[in-house]
Amino acid sequence: MSENWIEVCATDDIDEEDVMRFDHAGRTFAVYRSPDDQFFATDGLCTHEHIHLADGLVMDEIIECPKHNGRFNYKTGEAKGAPVCVNLKTYPVKIEDGAVFISI
Amino acid sequence: MTTQATKRDYDLLGSSGRTAVETGLAAAEWYHTEIARKEMKALMQRSDAPAIRDTIIWLGSMIALGGLGAYFWGSWLCVPLLLAYGVLYGSASDSRWHECGHGTAFKTRWMNDAVYQIACFMIMRNPVTWRWSHTRHHTDTVIVGRDPEIAVMRPPDLVRLVVNFFGILDVWYAMVDMVRNAFGVISAAEKTFIPQMEQPKAIRIARIWLAIYVATIAVAIAMGSILPLVLVGLPRIYGAWHHVLTGLLQHGGLADNVIDHRLNSRTVYMNPISRFIYWNMNYHVEHHMFPMVPYHALPQLHAMIKHDLPVPNPSMWSGYREMVPAFLRQLRNEDYFLKRELPPTARPYREEFHNELAPAAQ
Numbered sequence: 001m002s003e004n005w006i007e008v009c010a011t012d013d014i015d016e017e018d019v020m021r022f023d024h025a026g027r028t029f030a031v032y033r034s035p036d037d038q039f040f041a042t043d044g045l046c047t048h049e050h051i052h053l054a055d056g057l058v059m060d061e062i063i064e065c066p067k068h069n070g071r072f073n074y075k076t077g078e079a080k081g082a083p084v085c086v087n088l089k090t091y092p093v094k095i096e097d098g099a100v101f102i103s104i
Numbered sequence: 105m106t107t108q109a110t111k112r113d114y115d116l117l118g119s120s121g122r123t124a125v126e127t128g129l130a131a132a133e134w135y136h137t138e139i140a141r142k143e144m145k146a147l148m149q150r151s152d153a154p155a156i157r158d159t160i161i162w163l164g165s166m167i168a169l170g171g172l173g174a175y176f177w178g179s180w181l182c183v184p185l186l187l188a189y190g191v192l193y194g195s196a197s198d199s200r201w202h203e204c205g206h207g208t209a210f211k212t213r214w215m216n217d218a219v220y221q222i223a224c225f226m227i228m229r230n231p232v233t234w235r236w237s238h239t240r241h242h243t244d245t246v247i248v249g250r251d252p253e254i255a256v257m258r259p260p261d262l263v264r265l266v267v268n269f270f271g272i273l274d275v276w277y278a279m280v281d282m283v284r285n286a287f288g289v290i291s292a293a294e295k296t297f298i299p300q301m302e303q304p305k306a307i308r309i310a311r312i313w314l315a316i317y318v319a320t321i322a323v324a325i326a327m328g329s330i331l332p333l334v335l336v337g338l339p340r341i342y343g344a345w346h347h348v349l350t351g352l353l354q355h356g357g358l359a360d361n362v363i364d365h366r367l368n369s370r371t372v373y374m375n376p377i378s379r380f381i382y383w384n385m386n387y388h389v390e391h392h393m394f395p396m397v398p399y400h401a402l403p404q405l406h407a408m409i410k411h412d413l414p415v416p417n418p419s420m421w422s423g424y425r426e427m428v429p430a431f432l433r434q435l436r437n438e439d440y441f442l443k444r445e446l447p448p449t450a451r452p453y454r455e456e457f458h459n460e461l462a463p464a465a466q
Contacts, residue, residue: 018145049131049243057148057396066396068239069207082232083239085299 003092003103011039011098019063019074021054024104029091030054031100032074034061039093040074041102047072047079047086110439112248112360114257116293121249124361130250131243135364135454136393137412147397147405150211154400155203158380159219162200166192170335177331186334190343191381194271197226198347199383199399205235208398209383225313227347228278228340230285232306236298242395246360246368252297256356258438260431265352271344278340285310346381350374353423354388357430359441364453365392367444371406371416372423389413412451414444 006024014020014033021044022029028044030053046053046065055066063074070084077088092103113120124130139147169189176182203209204220224231237252244250256265267273284291290303298306317337324332359367369389374382385391387402390409397405410416417423426442433440446452 015142018141048239050133055144057145057150059150064207064396066394068242069396071207082235082299082302085301 005094005101005103008041008100008102011095011100014039014100017058017060019054019056019058021052022102027104028052029102029104030063030074031093031102032058032063034058034075039095039100041091041093042072042074042077042088046070046084047088048084053088112258112438114248114254116249116252116296118249121247124244124247124250129244129247129361129363132363134245134393135366135451137409137451139394139408143408144394147394147401147408149401150208150398151400152211152215154398155209155215155219158383159200161380162192162196174331174335177329186339187342189335190339191346192343193226193339194341194343195346195350196381196383197223198351199381199385201227201229201231201234202238202385203383203399205231205238206395208396225316226340228275228282230281230306230309230313232302232309233281233285233294233298236302240297242392245365245392246355246358246362248360252293254360255352255354256431258360259435262431262435265431269345269348271341271348274344275340282310282313286314346378349420350378350382350386353417353420353427354385357427357434357442358444365389366413366446366450367453370423370444371413372420373416373418374420378420411447411449414446414450 008022008029008031009020011033014031016033016037017035019030019032022031022041023044030042030044032040032042034040042053042063044052044054046067048065048068048070051065051067053063053065053072057064057066058074061073061075062071062080064071065084068083070082071080072078072084072088073080074088075090077090079085079087094101094103115121121130166189169185169192173182173186173189176185200209200219200223204216204223207213207216209219210216221231224234241251241253246254248254264273285307288307290298290306294306295303320332320336324330353370353372355368355370358370362368366389369392371389372386374386379386383399384402385399387406390397390402390405390413393409394405406416417426430440430442
């Protein structure tokens with residue numbers, strides 16, 4: 001199956017240890033820049049309720065939902081405990097010419 | 105023209121809750137004041153230092169006051185010492201439970217969890233049940249039939265309000281729930297907000313707590329003194345008044361079934377001692393709008409967004425002066441509520457809610 005790479009933004013658009021919302025084709029994603037300058041992507045909404053994770057707080061490899069403080073490992077999508085019980089879907093990310101692409 | 109007051113059904117399995125789901129009031133998108141991402145990120149940053157300092161003061165004071173109270177037990181000197189101990193046990197635990205439940209008090213996760221468990225025991229709230237009930241409270245704040253933590257229902261039960269300043273009903277229900285959970289029974293209402301996989305944890309905690317209370321009673325019988333219970337358990341009664349005093353102000357007398365915290369929550373300026381006991385939850389509009397902001401950053405958040413919020417009540421006295429008459433009016437007309445006026449600098453309330461609500465506030 002061929003991968004469908006979509007350009008998200010320039011790498012500089014996301015601060016280190018931060019997250020940005022990306023909407024595409026009626027879907028919403030969260031794109032992360034880790035403290036060690038790597039990029040990751042997940043579904044944009046918390047699996048607990050309809051809340052945008054991009055408004056949350058990135059701490060090391062954790063994204064914390066802004067509404068109920070549900071925590072996920074954004075590198076693996078793993079839900080880290082109540083109130084989130086369902087893992088996040090993750091997406092491949094690549095960097096080319098200073099731009100961030102995700103495969104969806 | 106007279107209008108029929110709307111009958112509210114607070115049962116989590118009742119008609120009002122079903123209506124809220126059907127009309128989109130449940131799990132709705134709430135209003136929040138715009139804050140630049142960089143500023144919000146700075147406000148959300150975690151720190152251990154303030155909560156470690158406050159926890160040392162809190163638990164250290166409890167040990168000192170409880171120890172001196174026990175030492176002077178039998179003389180009048182123990183009374184003020186134990187009354188102060190009781191407030192730290194039966195009221196400060198309310199805010200510690202709350203903040204650590206949000207996971208924002210400390211940066212270090214295990215510290216949040218440890219203080220959360222201790223505070224839950226003191227305030228007699230099952231840490232599993234109440235984590236989930238509070239999650240629902242933030243999703244559906246004061247949405248009738250959805251929010252399990254509505255302190256004052258309409259029409260208000262004033263006897264219950266007064267009695268709860270002494271924690272009597274809260275403790276009674278907490279004990280009933282603890283024993284029920286300890287016997288492995290999760291109620292139908294609890295099942296609406298506690299996922300099945302979490303329910304065994306609620307039962308396990310209830311059994312541990314029941315064992316602690318049985319042991320405390322056994323020690324009291326062996327000593328032939330009520331002192332062990334005065335130190336463990338009973339402070340939830342004689343020290344509850346402060347958390348009720350401050351907690352009623354959070355939403356009391358304000359709008360229900362809205363999706364703008366400026367309409368249903370109240371920010372009140374308070375004295376430093378109450379703010380220490382309450383861990384800054386007097387900035388309650390701010391807390392609901394941005395629950396990720398730690399308690400120690402709420403004054404800063406308040407300063408940044410107060411242009412968009414109703415003017416805070418200048419004191420608890422001011423809050424009660426408007427709230428108590430509202431409760432009395434709700435006895436005659438349960439649709440009545442206090443309409444929070446916004447300053448000219450604020451973004452207006454969403455018209456679809458504000459306009460419908462306005463007549464009820466008259």
